[in-house]
Amino acid sequence: MAFITTGTLLSLAALAQARNNGVGKLPVMGYDTYNAFGCDYDGALATAQAKAMNETGLVALGYNTFILDDCYALKERDAQGFLQQNLTRFPGGLKKWTESINQYGVSGSAYSSNGYLTCGAYPGGYGHEMQDLETWRSWGWDGMVKYDNCYIPYDNVTMENEFGRFKRMADAIDDLAAKYNEKPFIYSLCQWGWENPMNWAPRISQAWRIDADITPFWTAIKTIINLQAASYLATGFYQHGDMDMLEVGNSGQGTPVGNMTLAEQRSHFTAWTLLKSHLLIGTDLRNATNETLSILGNKELIDINQDENEGAALAPFRVGFQDDFSDIEYNFTSPPPYWAGNSSYGAVFMIINYADEQREMGFNLTENWAVRAGRQYNVRDMWKHEHVGVAVRNWTVTLEAHDVAALLLTDVGPEPARKLADGELAPPCAYPFLAHQCTSPNGSFIYNGSITEWGF
Structure with a gap:
């Protein structure tokens, strides 16, 4: 040959x-x-x-x-x-x-x-x-x-x-x-x-x-x-x-x-x-x-x-460059804990606790492409087989050692409007990465929900 x-x-x-x-x-x-x-x-x-x-x-x-x-x-x-x-x-x-x-x-x-x-x-x-x-x-x-x-x-x-x-x-x-x-x-x-x-x-x-x-x-x-x-x-x-x-x-x-x-x-x-x-x-x-x-x-x-309409696997996120400008590297002892992707049924998130003790773990809706900031999502726990709440801006779970959360998020419309003390609408892009580029209409930067005089 x-x-x-x-x-x-x-x-x-x-x-x-x-x-x-x-x-x-x-x-x-x-x-x-x-x-x-x-x-x-x-x-x-x-x-x-x-x-x-x-x-x-x-x-x-x-x-x-x-x-x-x-x-x-x-x-x-x-x-x-x-x-x-x-x-x-x-x-x-x-x-x-x-x-x-x-x-x-x-x-x-x-x-x-x-x-x-x-x-x-x-x-x-x-x-x-x-x-x-x-x-x-x-x-x-x-x-x-x-x-x-x-x-x-x-x-x-x-x-x-x-x-x-x-x-x-x-x-x-x-x-x-x-x-x-x-x-x-x-x-x-x-x-x-x-x-x-x-x-x-x-x-x-x-x-x-x-x-x-x-x-x-x-x-x-x-x-x-x-x-x-x-x-x-x-x-x-x-x-x-x-x-x-x-x-x-x-x-x-x-x-x-x-x-x-x-x-x-x-x-x-x-x-x-x-x-x-x-x-x-x-x-x-x-x-x-x-x-x-x-x-x-x-x-x-x-x-x-077995989804007939979505063939891709979930992808890890919160990998490499982080919102605090640090790098995260994973290994065989501690692989990526956060994964997400799409399906015919909604956005799918998997969170795994590799630690030997209970941990509170969560993510922000700006962190993954499968969901959108400024929207709210019904959250279904696919191990409890029940609706467990509505995610607005973020979602947090408490996981026992080596346990997993398998979540299905379905869009239920814009997040509720809320105003800051300065009268500006809280920006959907406030955290994490986009915080350093998110601005009001007049061009001033917004960081973690408040107007500042500096930007990225």
Whole structure:
């Protein structure tokens, strides 16, 4: 394969858009076996998860595909190079297993790796891309291909870095769809954020991992949110930064066994939904608590994740240059706490308290583009599921350690008129940045609600 040129990249961008027509518009919702069970699962256990998804109402909310992650096949291909079914784990074969989950409204999705082997040392897809796609199709899988990054071949394709190897499966997915005149698989790269995938993965895929494997600990959640702060701009319709599978429900269980509090799990789920990641359940739903189901089943947040009219993720604000002319820098311990953006339902704000104690946190309506100073907004708390007040100029919340506020703001008209002692109307731009440029009609500067003789 020749080295990629600029002209080739432009052509690939056009091909990616053609592939994306009608596929991969929204983040994928479903189940993945890895976080709950690692390699320790079989067909009966997997089907039990699909059954639980249906009976708890999660399928109705959109969790409708199922990934058998690593270790579902035998460790050797057959003489013709085909994947071999593990009939001990899946009596009757994988097509029969797929039919067992279809009855619960759940489809099948595929897992593999673009190396010689998967990360669990099962047969990888490298050199067998079309062959494996045909196999998965014959088993009734038609949702997504999660494509891992282990046992990397040393060859002329690998010399072109991550892009070259992952493009092999992208091309095969296109060819399979053309061969059968079918909707293509959604293609989700699991390459751990290597080589800044937000800059190249949208050319060949619908999603890409931004991080190493998630673990069920608060430190991992903060690390991933901080990484998303550098890559959120690449997310939109047809392309999503994948923050990895959900760990909700894995306190006291999972692989490894987790220890997140309910507040931390709420923050985790809120960030994954509002930053437009896949929502792939990774806990044993047979023993899911009401608290776990209430988090996974938060329809208000899911609706924003699956918004048909707004594909962008929330963006961090109060980043960098501040109203007091200082700079703020964030890190894996303390990622950006303030995020906002738009949706079909109104302006969306997410505030996360990373501190180990209760904090009062708030924002001003001049700080973010999604709302306007001089307007007032109904505020809905999407965890309390109720209207909690009207924001005029600012809004403040009290958050326990590691908890989150997910707020929906809807415009209800101009703010009430009020006058200062000097007779001037209080300016909507009084704080923070515009305070240093906001003037009365006569040109005198207004600062924090009072006329001054000086300006910026």
